[in-house]
Amino acid sequence: MTQQVPQSRLSEDQLLSKIIGMVGKKYDEALEELGHFNLAIFGKTGAGKSTLLNAVFGENVAPSGLGRPVTAGLTFYRKSESSLGIYDSRGFETGESAESLMAELTDIVHQTRQKPLAEHIHVAWYVVRWTDRRMEDGQLELIKHLVSLRLPVIFVLTQVPRKNGQLHPEAVEFAQHIESLGLPITPPRVHFTNAKADAFEGYPVHGLHELLESTFQVAPEAVHAALTAAQQIDLERKRAAARAIVSTAVAAAGVIGASPIPFSDAVLLVPAQVGMIAKIAATYGLNIPSARLGTLAASVVMAGGAAGIGRFAVSGLLKLIPGVGTITGAAISGTTAALLTGAIGRGWMRICEQILASGGTEIQDFDKLKEMFKVEVERDAQEQVTANH
Ligand SMILES: Nc1nc2c(ncn2[C@@H]2O[C@H](COP(=O)(O)OP(=O)(O)O)[C@@H](O)[C@H]2O)c(=O)[nH]1
Numbered sequence: 001m002t003q004q005v006p007q008s009r010l011s012e013d014q015l016l017s018k019i020i021g022m023v024g025k026k027y028d029e030a031l032e033e034l035g036h037f038n039l040a041i042f043g044k045t046g047a048g049k050s051t052l053l054n055a056v057f058g059e060n061v062a063p064s065g066l067g068r069p070v071t072a073g074l075t076f077y078r079k080s081e082s083s084l085g086i087y088d089s090r091g092f093e094t095g096e097s098a099e100s101l102m103a104e105l106t107d108i109v110h111q112t113r114q115k116p117l118a119e120h121i122h123v124a125w126y127v128v129r130w131t132d133r134r135m136e137d138g139q140l141e142l143i144k145h146l147v148s149l150r151l152p153v154i155f156v157l158t159q160v161p162r163k164n165g166q167l168h169p170e171a172v173e174f175a176q177h178i179e180s181l182g183l184p185i186t187p188p189r190v191h192f193t194n195a196k197a198d199a200f201e202g203y204p205v206h207g208l209h210e211l212l213e214s215t216f217q218v219a220p221e222a223v224h225a226a227l228t229a230a231q232q233i234d235l236e237r238k239r240a241a242a243r244a245i246v247s248t249a250v251a252a253a254g255v256i257g258a259s260p261i262p263f264s265d266a267v268l269l270v271p272a273q274v275g276m277i278a279k280i281a282a283t284y285g286l287n288i289p290s291a292r293l294g295t296l297a298a299s300v301v302m303a304g305g306a307a308g309i310g311r312f313a314v315s316g317l318l319k320l321i322p323g324v325g326t327i328t329g330a331a332i333s334g335t336t337a338a339l340l341t342g343a344i345g346r347g348w349m350r351i352c353e354q355i356l357a358s359g360g361t362e363i364q365d366f367d368k369l370k371e372m373f374k375v376e377v378e379r380d381a382q383e384q385v386t387a388n389h
């Protein structure tokens with residue numbers, strides 16, 4: 001069964017601006033669906049909290065002075081397009097301020113637990129610089145207090161030197177001392193990190209993946225997707241999540257194309273592909289404002305995707321598929337729709353990874369991304385066709 005070709009068609013420009021808006025809207029929805037992972041971080045000034053956060057979640061997670069002070073002792077950071085929330089205990093020292101901080105924390109934990117899970121504090125990192133070499137009573141009390149609020153507390157020793165695969169023995173000794181105190185931390189061991197390489201001393205960055213793994217282990221399952229998007233050191237987790245999104249979209253495209261779409265109506269695939277693209281961008285944690293993502297995705301992807309279907313994507317692809325041959329009168333079958341959607345999804349994944357790896361600078365260069373996307377999609381489609389025939 002083929003459908004009627006609609007009489008009135010959108011001009012290319014109208015279609016593009018429609019898609020820009022659609023991507024932005026779907027991206028907002030995807031971010032909403034991802035929710036938030038909220039981390040509270042504690043430790044003395046200079047312990048390395050900001051450095052650690054930036055190393056795990058990307059630059060400028062907690063830029064000084066930009067947060068919203070929720071209490072005297074706690075500042076909350078969350079960018080509008082980010083799935084990460086940070087409660088930073090800036091300026092926390094032991095002694096009297098620890099008591100008021102504990103009272104403030106109790107209030108916040110109780111208040112946010114009235115709200116959906118995406119607003120709760122999910123995990124606490126307790127950060128101590130290894131050269132402190134001792135734990136004060138106020139610090140131990142604060143940790144116990146966090147646990148009494150049912151917050152999982154991960155203990156992190158920071159700025160720990162490592163040479164030839166060996167941790168500084170005195171840091172190990174300090175960790176053993178901390179572990180011997182029987183604190184209710186989860187997991188019950190101390191993490192060693194160095195969040196910033198020291199070229200002069202020759203100390204590498206280390207311990208961040210282990211810290212992230214432990215954070216996944218203690219965070220509620222329902223916020224794992226948000227944490228996957230927020231963290232910037234485990235690309236494989238992002239890929240796995242993005243692949244799942246592509247698989248779902250491919251299956252949906254197969255259904256859309258089950259009654260063959262007239263070739264000129266391949267535009268019908270646009271909404272499903274836009275949804276896929278928006279979700280992938282959210283999952284990678286690109287942290288781009290939605291209006292900007294709309295322009296980016298529309299210009300990079302849709303120029304070669306379903307909207308520009310007559311240009312390279314389908315005309316190029318159909319030629320590759322034996323038995324389809326000519327374009328006139330050809331219909332997009334479920335198989336072709338699925339093939340196209342898969343190629344677009346995987347091509348867009350590459351673009352997202354490129355943007356992440358470049359620290360966002362690639363966003364300026366649409367033409368380069370466009371070309372890269374085109375090459376990726378064609379290569380992917382060719383591979384699929386070869387695999388199927
Ligand atoms: N080499 C090295 N320096 C660090 C590390 N963490 C923090 N620093 C340095 O220690 C200082 C204080 O770090 P910062 O993250 O601002 O501490 P905060 O007050 O706890 O947020 C800065 O000069 C950082 O560059 C680390 O893991 N390795």
Ligand SMILES: [Mg+2]
Nearest residue numbers: 049050051090
């Ligand atoms: Mg700081």
